[in-house]
Amino acid sequence: MELMISFALSTLRHRKAGFAGAFVALLCAAALVTACGLLLETGLRGGAAPERYAGAPxxxxxxxxxxxxxxxxxxxxxxxxxxxxxxxxxxxxxxxxxxxxxxxxxxxxxxxxxxxxxxxxxxxxxxxxxxxxxxxxxxxxxxxxxxxxxxxxxxxxxxxxxxxxxxxxxxxxxxxxxxxxxxxxxxxxxxxxxxxxxxxxxxxxxxxxxxxxxxxGDERGTVEFLGAEQARVMLISLGGALGGTSLLVAILVVVGTFALSVQQRQRELALLRAVAATPRQIRKLLGGEALLISLAAGVPGSLAGILLGFWLRSRFVALGAMPDNLGLVVSPFPVVAALLATVAAAWAAARVTARRTARIRPVEALGEAAMERPKLPWGRLLAGVLALAGGVVLTIVLSNLNTEAASSPVTMLTALVWTIAVALLGPALARLVMALPVRAPGAGGYLAAANLRANTARMAAVITPLSLMVAMTCTILFVQTTMGQAAADQAATGIRADHVLGPGAPAAVRTVPGVRATTDVLRTSVRIDLERYAAQAVTPEGLDQTMDLGVRAGSLQGFGERSVAVSSTAAERLGVTVGSALTLTLGDGTPASLRVAAVYARGLAFGDLTLHHALVAGHVDDPRGTLLVAGGDRAALERAAGGAPVEYPAEITMSNAAVNYVAMGLIVAFCAIAVVNTLAMSTAGRARELTLLRLVGTTRRQVLRMLRVETATAVLVAVALGTGVSLVTLSAFSRGMTGSALPSVPPLTYLVVVAVAAALALAATALPARLVLRRRPDGAIGARE
Known part of the structure; x- marks a missing residue:
């Protein structure tokens, strides 16, 4: 074992460029997992220091x-x-x-x-x-x-x-x-x-x-800052979901990176088999290399993750998702856990990717290194089929989930499982694509087509991080736009008021000439069997002139303090209909026994439950709410209110959109780094091939065109696969949350995602290629790969 570790250390010293990609991937993975662990531990053990109550023991x-x-x-x-x-x-x-x-x-x-x-x-x-x-x-x-x-x-x-x-x-x-x-x-x-x-x-x-x-102690801060407890719950949920997703993404990226590294070293490993190295020794060699790289990357990555955790906390504070005095809990546990996870992922990735190379017989070694295997190994094919089946099952489950808490983690997991299936079946998909009779013109196009057909495994290795980046980015972005658009559409249809005034509107606005009806609206949340439901409280007088909830059953006529209207989604979850009794706990813990008066459709804009204003007003911290006004002159209302009417704040079910963007954006950034990393490794590892092309008369311009065509092909395939994955996931999510299988996908935003992916891919290919092509062809052919 010591001999193989020594040999692994020697190979690392002499192949720094080849292992740089794996180092970067592992470093980023360790940082991301550490930051998620810090958020999770803060949610579990964090406390808010008191300010107002600091002087009372x-x-x-x-x-x-x-x-x-x-x-x-x-x-x-x-x-x-x-x-x-x-x-x-x-x-x-x-x-x-x-x-x-x-x-x-x-x-x-x-x-x-x-x-x-x-x-x-x-x-x-x-x-x-x-x-x-x-x-x-x-x-x-x-x-x-x-x-x-x-x-x-x-x-x-x-x-x-x-x-x-x-x-x-x-x-x-x-x-x-x-x-x-x-x-x-x-x-x-x-x-x-x-x-x-x-x-x-x-x-x-x-x-x-x-x-x-x-x-x-710090418990005084908890009762002073009620948002601190909610922030801790959010951190537990976000840290766990983000950490799990990050770890899965990291494993997928690291496996792909090591697979590409081993693929580029087929001749070297085959030569070791030909000179009598045993399969066990090959596995130990690659495992030792993975161990050394993961330790070298995991230690600084875990420490960098602490800084990343502090940055995340500062963003959450700036967004109002957590109070400033809820400090980040820093302990050795997330750092150690991230380091162990990084080492385990690297070691497993190296062993998995080395299995086929280590098993071939010595007499076949050099031949296997020179030729690509025409079919997928049965184990990989079976795993890909199982991943496809898992993606189908998760998609069906997701289409039946109608709460944010349940659908959010399943949404990311669904997209990830579909992407894993793409990664496992990548070579087969690449061969299928290259079987199409399409070819770019010119010598560069001819060479690109020949290269892509001859080495579909390399193309698959490039497609995986690109499709992962597109799938995760589109899913994260368009989950929010889908919910936002659905809520906005419901609000636009359901608000009949001509004007909307912000909190604290004076009573004088109700007597402005021309005002036909006014409705006070309070936003709160209630608990039913400990489950949280968004709720609004309204004054029922004149409600039909200011708000249309889209009542499907029952009526709001005679709506009283012991009445409740329930959205169709909440009614299905609770198993109630018109006339059913419903016991709930108001925001301050006061129990209330109510009777369902109506079931309505527009729950995304108006909340899961609608209660009587008089029931709720005495049980909220801030009884000032929104005032909907039907009729009246705008200028007169502005004079009476002392300010201009404001836009109605429609409540969106995905209430932590900005927080989700920040947190999940880290995974997108990790995927982008993986794209650049993989493409740079792939191009740099082809130094011998590119130099040989130059020696046989291919111009520098033709070589660069060949690489651009190859990259463009990989981008097109990856965008198609990533878009397909995200559309399947988003359609299931939208079906469960909004009732419609059509997600909201802003075309301009989607084109920006595609353009960024293409730009990263082309830049990651062009820069290392230009560095390789700067060498003299006659002097570089003997250089190390």
């Missing part, structure tokens, strides 16, 4: 989870929990109960509510940070406020009421602007009589109150 607040006790198949009782989307408030009387607890010296109740882009509180809760006054005094009257150090101005307007700034704090929180009101005014503006959002307890003592939870 204990925060008592509502349980921010909805829980359900279930019994599994083994009879074991378990409790499952899911995060609430809104803040659960607790009775104000809990403060008095806490004050009587032994060891408690002081309790500070807190209310939190939106004030424009800031958060409002009562001045009594300033000690929770703590906030101190830099100038002025505390608010005493109901029309007085204290603002934080970032605020500029002497007055503040909330709705139609104007407040005087009587004090400025010495502090300002990093991620939130703060406004303090008098205690009585804060309780009025919060709109939750007899309730508080949290209670600070001093000093740090153990407290227990029925119906509330005590939070300490």
């Amino acid at each position: 204990v925060i008592v607040a509502g349980d921010q989870f909805v829980r359900r006790t279930v019994r599994d198949d083994d009879g074991e009782v378990k409790t499952k929990a899911k995060a609430l989307s809104e803040r659960r408030w607790i009775p104000a009387s809990v403060a008095a109960e806490l004050a009587r607890t032994p060891g408690v010296e002081r309790v500070v109740p807190e209310v939190t509510f939106p004030v424009g882009a800031a958060l409002g509180h009562g001045w009594e809760s300033a000690a929770l940070t703590p906030f101190t006054l830099a100038s002025g005094r505390a608010p005493k009257a109901d029309d007085e406020v204290v603002v934080d150090a970032r605020y500029e101005g002497r007055a503040l307007t909330v709705g139609s009421r104007r407040y005087r700034v009587v004090g400025v704090t010495a502090q300002a929180l990093p991620s939130q602007d703060t406004v303090f009101f008098s205690t009585r005014e804060a309780r009025r503006l919060a709109g939750r009589p007899g309730q508080v959002s949290a209670i600070g307890v001093f000093p740090a003592v153990d407290v227990a109150v029925k119906g509330a939870v005590a939070y300490t």
Whole structure:
């Protein structure tokens, strides 16, 4: 073994260029897997540091989870929990109960509510940070406020009421602007009589109150930043799905890279067999090379993955998908896991690609190296057929999935399995293509056609990363456009209102001359059996003049606080019809028992459920919603509203589109690197062939034309295959999510994808070819391959 490792090290030293491609592929794979592991670990173990509650050792607040006790198949009782989307408030009387607890010296109740882009509180809760006054005094009257150090101005307007700034704090929180009101005014503006959002307890003592939870340490940040828990769930889901997809893509790319490397070394390996090297020794040699390359690439790649993880976190923070104070958890586990995965993938790839070369008999070795095998090995053919069958099964499954959580990972997996089938059956597909009677004119075209027919395995190795890049890019991009277009179409058809006003529209707009009807709309989410459903709450008066949900069954006439309308997709999932009872949990954990009044079609634009505004308004953190207005003059509405009407924010089911673009874009970038890597390796490995062509009289221009024709052919085949894979996947996805098998594919975007793939392929071929052709033909023929 030591001898073969030494031999492998020697071959690496003398064939640096040949192994550079494998090194790059493994380095990128290690970085990608490490970054995904960091996201996953942050979701599992991360915590948000408190800001507003940093000065209170204990925060008592509502349980921010909805829980359900279930019994599994083994009879074991378990409790499952899911995060609430809104803040659960607790009775104000809990403060008095806490004050009587032994060891408690002081309790500070807190209310939190939106004030424009800031958060409002009562001045009594300033000690929770703590906030101190830099100038002025505390608010005493109901029309007085204290603002934080970032605020500029002497007055503040909330709705139609104007407040005087009587004090400025010495502090300002990093991620939130703060406004303090008098205690009585804060309780009025919060709109939750007899309730508080949290209670600070001093000093740090153990407290227990029925119906509330005590939070300490970073748990205080979780209750302060409700988005932190949702971000952790997102990171777990995204990190797991992205990590799994990345690993599969990495294995596919690394196997292709090693296959090309071994193919280029057929003569060398055949010569070793001819001089009595055993199959076991050949396998050890290639395994040793893979081990050395993977370690050399995996260590810096894993460390680079840490930097990539920090970059991903910064993008997610910028997109608002996670709070800034949810720090990235960095530990050795993702780094070690990525390194082990990289080594295992490289070793397995090398052993798989070496099986045929190692098994041939010594007397056949040189002949096998000179001629391409006319048929696929039975093992590869069987694996390709199984991959095709897997692609068909996943496509059928995907066409029946109608939720984002279920369809997103299956969509990527479906595209990947189809691409694996293409990779396994690549040589057969290449031979099929080259059997077509098509040939480019001129000597370069003739040589290209001859080369492609004689070496379909090399063409297949080039097609695989190209088709993977096109398939993954189109799938990632057009999943979002398909959902976005479907939601936009439903919103355009379903909104009958002439004007749409943003949050906080004053009551004066309802009395503008010509206004026939107005509808208040709130967006929230609810839980049914722990599953999350997007919901809207509306005022039913005049709803038929402002909104058309596309009711298929039932009616919205007489729609009351105990009524619910359900989208057809949600009704199918829940198994309910008109008249069915439906029990759900509102965003803040409040249970509600309702009756299904109608089933409607336009769930992508208007949410899975439609509830009565009065039922929901008191159970959301921000009761300001959108106002739909039928009739009225635009200019008059602008004057009454103090601002211009805004576009209706149709809720799209794929709500994390930007996050998905950033995350999955890394896989696309990896595929692009694999394309450049493979083509550069393929061209550089043909130095002897290109030099020989120059020696027999072929001009430099003809050689370059030959390579361009070969690359163009590979691009056309790869684009056709990648497009076919993505269309099959997208059609299944669209069928399940929108009911239509026709995905939305913007032609210009698709042409850009194709143009980028072609440009990368041509550049990756032309640059190494020009370097090879710079050598003198008579001096380069004896150079190493």
